[in-house]
Amino acid sequence: xxxxxxxxxxxxxxxxxxVTTLRFELDRTVRPGQFFMVWVPGVDEVxxxxxxxxxxxxxTVKDIGEATGALCSLNVGDLIGVRGPYGKGFAQPxxxxxxxxxxxxxxxxxxxxxxxxxxSIVDVAFGARSGxxxxxxxxxxxxxxxxxxxxxxGSHGYHGTVVAMVDEMLAxxxxxxxxxCGPERMLYYLLQVCKKHGVExxxxxxxxxxCGSGLCGSCVIDGRxxxxxxxxxxxxxxxxxxxxxxxxxxxxxxxxxx
Amino acid sequence: MxxxxxxxxxxxxxxxxxxxxxxxxxxxxxxxxxxxxxxGAVVTKSVGIEPRTGYINPTLFETDGYYVxxxxxxxxxxxxxxxxxxxxxxxxxxxxxxxxxxxIKDFISVSSKMEEYGANAIELNLSCPHAKGYGMEMGIxxxxxxxxxxxxxGSVKIPVFAKLTPNTHRLVEVGLAVEKAGGDGIVAxxxxxxxxxxVEFRRPVLSNIYGGLSxxxxxxxxxxxxxxxxxxxSIPIIxxxxxxxxxxxxxxIMAGARAVQVGSAIGRKGLGxxxxxxxxxxxxxxxxxxxxxxxxxxxxxxxx
Ligand SMILES: Cc1cc2nc3c(=O)[nH]c(=O)nc-3n(C[C@H](O)[C@H](O)[C@H](O)COP(=O)(O)OP(=O)(O)OC[C@H]3O[C@@H](n4cnc5c(N)ncnc54)[C@H](O)[C@@H]3O)c2cc1C
Ligand SMILES: Cc1cc2nc3c(=O)[nH]c(=O)nc-3n(C[C@H](O)[C@H](O)[C@H](O)COP(=O)(O)O)c2cc1C
Ligand code: FES
Numbered sequence: 001x002x003x004x005x006x007x008x009x010x011x012x013x014x015x016x017x018x019v020t021t022l023r024f025e026l027d028r029t030v031r032p033g034q035f036f037m038v039w040v041p042g043v044d045e046v047x048x049x050x051x052x053x054x055x056x057x058x059x060t061v062k063d064i065g066e067a068t069g070a071l072c073s074l075n076v077g078d079l080i081g082v083r084g085p086y087g088k089g090f091a092q093p094x095x096x097x098x099x100x101x102x103x104x105x106x107x108x109x110x111x112x113x114x115x116x117x118x119x120s121i122v123d124v125a126f127g128a129r130s131g132x133x134x135x136x137x138x139x140x141x142x143x144x145x146x147x148x149x150x151x152x153x154g155s156h157g158y159h160g161t162v163v164a165m166v167d168e169m170l171a172x173x174x175x176x177x178x179x180x181c182g183p184e185r186m187l188y189y190l191l192q193v194c195k196k197h198g199v200e201x202x203x204x205x206x207x208x209x210x211c212g213s214g215l216c217g218s219c220v221i222d223g224r225x226x227x228x229x230x231x232x233x234x235x236x237x238x239x240x241x242x243x244x245x246x247x248x249x250x251x252x253x254x255x256x257x258x
Numbered sequence: 259m260x261x262x263x264x265x266x267x268x269x270x271x272x273x274x275x276x277x278x279x280x281x282x283x284x285x286x287x288x289x290x291x292x293x294x295x296x297x298g299a300v301v302t303k304s305v306g307i308e309p310r311t312g313y314i315n316p317t318l319f320e321t322d323g324y325y326v327x328x329x330x331x332x333x334x335x336x337x338x339x340x341x342x343x344x345x346x347x348x349x350x351x352x353x354x355x356x357x358x359x360x361x362i363k364d365f366i367s368v369s370s371k372m373e374e375y376g377a378n379a380i381e382l383n384l385s386c387p388h389a390k391g392y393g394m395e396m397g398i399x400x401x402x403x404x405x406x407x408x409x410x411x412g413s414v415k416i417p418v419f420a421k422l423t424p425n426t427h428r429l430v431e432v433g434l435a436v437e438k439a440g441g442d443g444i445v446a447x448x449x450x451x452x453x454x455x456x457v458e459f460r461r462p463v464l465s466n467i468y469g470g471l472s473x474x475x476x477x478x479x480x481x482x483x484x485x486x487x488x489x490x491x492s493i494p495i496i497x498x499x500x501x502x503x504x505x506x507x508x509x510x511i512m513a514g515a516r517a518v519q520v521g522s523a524i525g526r527k528g529l530g531x532x533x534x535x536x537x538x539x540x541x542x543x544x545x546x547x548x549x550x551x552x553x554x555x556x557x558x559x560x561x562x
Contacts, residue, residue: 003321006458037315041459045315079458083320211318214525215281216329217303223287228528251311253284253303253334255341 004083015135018063020072026057031089032111033232037212039081040070047209049108060107086212087231090202093177100125102162102182108204109181110136119145127162131155163189170197188245194235201235260543261550264517266494267417267442269352269379271298275532278498278521279304279356286345293349295529301354304383307364309335313466319454324475325522326454328466336371343375352378358386365406366413373414385423385448398426400435407439417442424479425451433487443494446483450476473522476500481513488514488556504538512558
């Protein structure tokens with residue numbers, strides 16, 4: 001059952017600069033990497049990854065516009081509409097794996113860190129422009145022995161991009177797979193690094209979504225529906241996509257160059 | 259070996275399954291994927307004169323038994339769609355171009371463009387409000403439908419199909435109007451006008467308030483529509499509405515459909531639904547000694 005439901009917000013957490021987590025109870029099985037369509041009546045309904053997938057679910061929202069702003073201003077006791085979870089989740093890699101999160105993309109990969117059977121088989125690399133934008137660092141440390149942080153401005157951890165840091169990490173330890181979510185530019189360069197080191201990856205992509213449930217086609221990339229066939233795709237599938245890192249589509253379906 | 263080969267006007271399909279309009283058909287690449295998944299033909303998203311963003315979300319309400327959607331006909335416009343058609347034509351199956359417009363003049367412009375781009379047939383989406391009709395669907399008025407079909411037929415060489423709305427008690431009259439105007443076939447049905455209400459928020463869910471019902475819940479209405487039309491018109495009918503598996507598809511064939519379109523099932527079943535329907539149909543035909551799927555078209559009408 002993916003249908004529309006209305007849930008009450010039980011907890012609101014300010015995570016970092018402009019980023020807020022909303023927790024709510026929803027009796028549905030959610031796999032790491034799946035997302036909900038979240039409705040604020042009178043405003044909009046937008047896709048949001050599940051940042052918590054246990055009994056009490058959660059979404060972690062960055063305020064960048066009307067709908068996300070409305071979500072970030074909600075309080076405990078307020079109601080939101082949700083439907084889903086939609087999409088394929090991250091598959092559990094065999095052996096040791098590395099989870100990479102960039103900016104708000106950290107929210108989407110957090111459950112993929114917690115799905116590790118023990119702390120020694122999952123390493124973590126989080127990156128953002130600045131230290132105030134790094135979220136869930138403590139939460140990641142509870143599930144992994146090796147959590148590395150990078151910031152573009154050097155205010156916290158490694159000074160540089162998360163991709164440069166991952167390049168160094170891959171030279172030190174071998175991983176069976178990389179799991180990643182972040183801005184498309186980051187994923188684009190990360191894919192090159194994965195190819196260089198010969199590591200397969202699973203990446204979560206974003207495209208403009210309307211129905212979220214595989215019908216309307218507004219989210220397609222190279223003919224694949226990000227909402228239903230993704231949002232997680234394998235590196236070798238992404239590598240074959242002409243549109244990845246190059247173009248996306250607007251609400252009408254017209255092509256926009258990235 | 260039995261045969262699923264289907265002929266609709268002059269358009270030859272290797273099997274009677276088609277992708278319904280509005281499903282994934284926004285891009286040429288996705289139409290190609292659907293063709294590769296085994297559909298006998300694909301229908302584009304409804305394309306209009308100008309680019310449209312469609313309505314703001316929520317545009318879809320979902321439950322297990324049905325969807326209510328009001329996408330608001332988002333599309334890149336007929337000029338930008340040239341690029342998508344170029345890609346789509348790489349697939350080997352016939353392409354039905356779904357067109358919508360608010361006036362006869364615009365129906366002609368878009369249909370001609372789509373013919374120029376290489377469409378194999380036109381599917382007129384008549385569920386759109388008429389510019390002068392106070393929001394009334396064009397497809398509920400047999401006279402308007404007659405004029406649209408006649409004018410478009412006069413402007414293109416490829417076959418013209420009219421997709422009917424079920425939101426009228428004059429469905430058969432509308433079907434007869436399509437035939438009289440020289441239409442090559444009928445597609446039935448588009449979505450059933452509906453509303454979804456949120457009890458907690460005490461308001462309609464869809465931003466447009468009204469939407470169209472689709473999915474398993476509409477199948478009996480679609481079947482009735484095809485059954486009624488089959489008895490009255492002799493042009494081919496394409497059945498659509500709530501088809502989830504081969505049995506649903508076979509019900510439509512027996513009610514009188516020559517081909518079937520799959521819409522909502524793409525959401526939960528994915529593109530594998532086309533192969534499933536084909537396999538189920540072949541097995542049924544094998545077990546019952548049926549040589550050609552065309553032998554089953556309308557059989558339910560003969561056993562009253
Ligand atoms: C699968 C998926 C998971 C996501 N997970 C998260 C998450 O966990 N946390 C988070 O903060 N954000 C997430 N996003 C992005 C989030 O959906 C957008 O930031 C949000 O829709 C912006 O809406 P707005 O009204 O605030 O901004 P607007 O001003 O309306 O839009 C700002 C930008 O956001 C993007 N956007 C707007 N609407 C949509 C839409 N319907 N679908 C996709 N992108 C849109 C566009 O690029 C647009 O230019 C996710 C997106 C997708 C596709
Ligand atoms: C999300 C969605 C979008 C649709 N868009 C169109 C469209 O653009 N043009 C059209 O003629 N029909 C459109 N339809 C109607 C379908 O083509 C089909 O007639 C209807 O959904 C019934 O079939 P189904 O139950 O298999 O979905 C749409 C339906 C859905 C669910
Ligand atoms: S958002 Fe409609 S198919 Fe993905």
